[in-house]
Amino acid sequence: MLSNGHAHWTGDDPKQVYAICVASLAPVVVDHPQSLVVGKGDPATLLCAAQGNPHPAITWLRDGTPVSTSQDDPHSHRMLLPDGSLFILATRMNKKESDAGTYTCLASNTHGSARSTSATITIATLHSQFVVVPVNVSVTSGQHAEMSCVPPRGNPPPTLSWLRNGHTITPNNRVLVRQDGTLIISEVLQTDEGEYVCVATNPAGIRRSAPAILDVIVAPFWVKAPRDVAGVVGGRAELKCRVGGEPPPTVTWRRAGGQVPVGRARVVKGRGLLLEPLTPQDAGVYLCTAANTAATITANATITVLSPPRMVDMPGDVEVEEGQRLFLRCTVEGLPPPLVYWAKEGSQAVLPAGITTTEQVYLSHSEVAKAGAVGGTKAQYEVATAGRSDSGHYVCGGINSAGGVMARVTVHVRPTLPLPPPIIAVPPTNQTLPVGVAATLRCLVESAAGVGVGHQPAVRVSWTHNGHPLTNSPRHHIRADGTLTIKG
Template sequence: DVVQLEVLLLGPPKVSEKVNPRQSVRLGRTAKLPCPVEGDPLPIMIWSKDGRNINGGWTRFKVLQHSLRIKEVETDDAGTYICRAINGFGSANINYTLIVIVRPRFTEPAKMRRRVIERPVGSSVRLKCTASGNPNPDIVWLKDSKPLVDEEGGERKKKRWTLSLKNLTPEHSGKYTCHVSNKAGEINATYKVEVIQRTISKPILTGTHPVNTTVDYGGTTSFQCKVRSDVKPVIQWLKRVEPGDENKFNSTIEVGEYRFVVLPTGEVWSRPDGSYLNKLLISRAKEEDAGMYICLGANTKGYSFRSAYLTVLPDRKSQPSSIPPVPYQSLPWPVIIGIPAGVAFILGTALLWFYQSKRTCTSSSSALPAAQRLPAASRDRACPALPAQSTTADKDSLSYEEYLAHQQLLLAQGGAGLAPKVYPKIYTDIHTHTHSHVNGKVHQHQHIHYQC
């Protein structure tokens, strides 16, 4: 009987208690999703988020025996979670939708820095409180801590994050507060609006602009004009037409003694200090762009203007060179031909002389017997050596007296083998004369003929 009872308890997993399929958690907190499933045998729990199985690599996620824990919840953790319990008899699923609650915050704080706003009667103002959060926050506008009620006449217009006040009157002065909230928290921002009762006066050009400007030819520059006015003014740029150039323009206007042409005007920007700004851009400046420019600011009460001059530097590419070119003067053709010919003649003569000297010395020296040749130093002194045939025997050079003694020795030994020409650069020949005198004496002497 006991065995039969155990068989009856075996089966697929089952959800043991009811759960809320929508779970909420605040940003940065810890979320815990339960999975109350029972079964025999004990089922295995598998968790997934948006179709992806959760594993050990998900550092902030931890799968427990009957739940899933998420630490320090982030906005990306929101999504669909499924707990799937499996055993040998089947499976069971529990689905969750996790909502991460984020308290409201202002998304454009730079546009909310100016909290005290002054406007004249009849003008308009816009108050912004752009915010975000999860779930989407609600916004409520208050004036002097009381809910703002829409009035007839369209003086107030509310969008989701902006409050527009038009045709201002002194009654619009006060403190305006935007109250932004959701289930995670709330934030507030307060503006102080002062509607000034004063008559509208003509515009005033503030600051120093426009100022005189210089630009390179083909360059880009700009004039700017800053106008203070109780209402939005009309800002217009004019350029003075030089005398004689009136026919170049379709239409001109006369102001005093001069005529001006109206230039295209860009957008007029409203500045936080209540003034208005406009810029005139001049690109690819040319000579005809130079001249007087006027910024004119006007409203229903009058106008104000201020002038400035633009100077365009000359085009450097079109200017002739300040240094006149030196005209090329050609040399006479006899000089052009004579100079190279003279150099070639001098070099050829020098080479021919060196070659002839070497050839004569070598042939005459080698024709003598070894015993009758002068030492090497004497030959080198007799024949000028070429640079490539230098000698180291300069210290052994032979004097003229030593040379004569050497020749006398040769004569004493017979003199028969003397050659008629030994060193043609020093002497031509050597011969001996014998004379008999009347007194019976015999005189013998030697003749040496030199060649200079």
């Protein structure tokens, strides 16, 4: 029975043959391209899929002109995908060539052709210069503040947003952005002060205006709040702290849980704090307080004191006998605790981790330890059985973010004294035996090597029969003590 161009099995005969009737079909576009707006140099894909029998071939037109793809020119940046979609690796727009335009997908076979709906590719543009840039504004707390911004020209027209201290501003019942891009802040608060940037965005990219400062008068505010710094022992560390306000606030420094070092700390230009020379004890949290008749504000920053690695435990030159244990150990202190390693001169690789072990140790006698930090790392390198190839110069190194240190030792592996040759103490004797009777031939050997000393191999006993070597077999067996047994 035929249905919808197909034959169906209606009987019970398992040998019945199916028949399929496939109709010839003119092309039909089933997936149409959609218009795109992309940035110059960005990839773009225009979708197109068609059905038909035979399967239709896909070609593309741009503004009515056939589009050349990599099938026509291997160097083309346009590719025709297997499903018929057009992929542009990097969109172009210059005096010689442009990918912008109106595109149409054309599907064809022997029964006709079909066109997709048209889709456009628009190459977005965005100039770099803002028409109007925001400027610094000073307002009294509780008043109204405005910042104007007109974005650069672009296609499509860019959208505007604002950043305050690097964070996107979300409009609310007190902060809004007008259609012309102006930022309006009602009833300005002290927390509104900071650095404002106008951001213009479209598919061609993002443009940021020069920053503008909003100063809220009366209460102190930070122009440059202190930030965490790090310094090396013996060097210097400076915490910057710049404030504004009316009347001008006074600035004081203190240390959380301790005192600012006397004689080595001073307030410098801009009311920052300079410590010089640094010691491990200077590490900690420092607070900058700005106060006037309106308010008091405080910010904190951490000083981290780094100590370059210093070798505190290093072995001298080492001499061991071949076959003995080789053990090297060194300890390096520093802040942060250094990475310590062993390496052999002549090899660019660090000695294997399976042989070298490291651990952090507390050095109670060191200046680093007195600062209350784990300041040392111990590295051990061990060879259970030293060979002559282990002789040479070894380097223990320690590194951290403040510097590095290395120390060198020489290892000499002495060869062991050669052993005398083995002696056959009990040689085999002649025997006369009946056929079928097992035979035992003894060969007892005495040697200083025994079962193996150092790198000297153990004695090995072998047998020959009429000049031919014997090995273990179903009839011949050589015991561990050298005795040969022969089955009857």
